[in-house]
Amino acid sequence: MKLIDSHCHFDFDIFEPDRAQVWQRCTDAGINQLIIPGVCISQWQRLAHLVDNQPQWHAAAGVHPWWVSKNCEEERDYRGEAELGRVLAEHLKQNQCVAVGECGLDAAIATPLESQMAVFKIQLEVASDLQLPLILHVHRAHNEVLKLLKQYHLPRGGVVHAFSGSEQMAMEYWKMGFYLGVGGTITYSRAAKTRRTVARVPLESLILESDAPDMPLSGRQGQRNSPENLPLIAAELAALRDISLQEVATATRKNTEMLFSL
Structure with missing residues (x-):
């Protein structure tokens, strides 16, 4: 993986x-x-x-x-x-x-x-x-951002970082060429809307993110978040969509490579 x-x-x-040590643990975990x-x-x-x-x-x-x-x-x-x-x-x-x-x-x-x-x-x-x-940061301003995006020619689209909106809003971004960033928010049971959205939108629209050192996973509040936690986010996404972890890993990696021309 x-x-x-x-x-x-x-x-x-x-x-x-400890950046070098964290990165070593990331590579050991497949990141x-x-x-x-x-x-x-x-x-x-x-x-x-x-x-x-x-x-x-x-x-x-x-x-x-x-x-x-x-x-x-x-x-x-x-x-x-x-x-x-x-x-x-x-x-x-x-x-x-x-x-x-x-x-x-x-x-x-x-x-x-x-x-x-x-x-x-x-x-x-x-x-x-x-x-x-x-790479978009949007908080309580989706309408304003969507309006601006429609005014500019953006051939490469982008990603809505830490997306937490509705399925309808997700699809509006996706149709404009914007992927949806999926992070630790989906590990919280109270984030019902976000969990429902990432379970229903096309897998082709999703990419994984840690947002480290912020956005800690459920049960780790108050701790420094780390990119080494990404497999846990992938596993949660796989569970929400009822598909294999490998399928999530393969699809999100391909999506990220396409978006950023890696």
């Missing part, structure tokens, strides 16, 4: 003390590739250096909505400006990034949606121009 973690913040400082999203300008180059030393790790670059107005001073200079698009496009091309993101909209944070949209639209334009897929 071979798995790809399509969304793992493996560059974050929390993995610094042999990671997609590591970018979240802010100041992080991009450090992430690029990290993946340079490990061909099984693949970087993306983007401005996460949580970082639009905090933590990264660079965004204050580039927000809403064409300069952000230039800097992002240049980094993506020079560092062979596999996607634009993590980017999107989050209506549950203090940063106004108007400010988030200015940054998100620039990233949509870059993804369209460079024909790269998007």
